[in-house]
Amino acid sequence: MASLKKYRARRDFKKSPEPKGGKPKPSKRPRFVIQQHKGRAMHYDFRIEIDGVLKSWVVPKGPSLNPRDKRLAIPTDDHPLEYARFEGVIPEGHYGAGPVIVWDRGTYRNLKAKGEKPLTMKQSLRRGTIEIFLNGKKLKGGFALIKTADRWLLIKMRDKYADARRKPTKSQPESVKSGKTLREVEREGKK
Numbered sequence: 716m717a718s719l720k721k722y723r724a725r726r727d728f729k730k731s732p733e734p735k736g737g738k739p740k741p742s743k744r745p746r747f748v749i750q751q752h753k754g755r756a757m758h759y760d761f762r763i764e765i766d767g768v769l770k771s772w773v774v775p776k777g778p779s780l781n782p783r784d785k786r787l788a789i790p791t792d793d794h795p796l797e798y799a800r801f802e803g804v805i806p807e808g809h810y811g812a813g814p815v816i817v818w819d820r821g822t823y824r825n826l827k828a829k830g831e832k833p834l835t836m837k838q839s840l841r842r843g844t845i846e847i848f849l850n851g852k853k854l855k856g857g858f859a860l861i862k863t864a865d866r867w868l869l870i871k872m873r874d875k876y877a878d879a880r881r882k883p884t885k886s887q888p889e890s891v892k893s894g895k896t897l898r899e900v901e902r903e904g905k906k
């Protein structure tokens with residue numbers, strides 16, 4: 716069963732604005748969120764709802780729409796579903812200190828749910844062969860999260876939404892929640 720123990724153990728909810736979250740409870744339409752986060756280094760947190768929690772990967776370079784790009788994705792702690800709305804500044808001295816924005820979010824579909832050998836998201840996760848269709852504000856189309864011998868990779872699948880020229884991390888840097896950039900959220904946090 717999914718657990719938020721690690722997530723909670725690493726945070727002091729009296730001092731960090733991050734949500735503690737309730738009991739893991741799957742929603743009717745599973746969601747995803749991509750947060751841009753300037754912690755020790757700039758990165759994107761790619762989170763997809765599985766089993767009532769947000770399974771999470773740190774993607775240093777963020778997602779690409781070019782199927783040739785294989786973006787390193789480092790698994791990290793499960794986060795509560797409530798985290799999908801989180802935007803703000805994690806205070807200094809705390810885990811992940813720095814600004815966070817909701818760079819993209821929406822719902823997703825398990826592309827392996829049907830077919831000859833259907834797989835649930837949980838099974839795909841265990842095998843390291845996730846294929847999902849994202850319905851976000853910025854990202855659309857099929858994405859694969861693949862576990863190789865020593866790492867996970869995030870790869871745009873080949874479909875009509877693949878686009879080697881469009882670079883949404885550059886051309887659309889603003890939050891889909893507030894319209895603010897990471898820098899603006901950071902600056903406001905310092906006031």
Ligand code: MN
Pocket residue numbers: 752754758759760773811
């Ligand atoms: Mn992060």
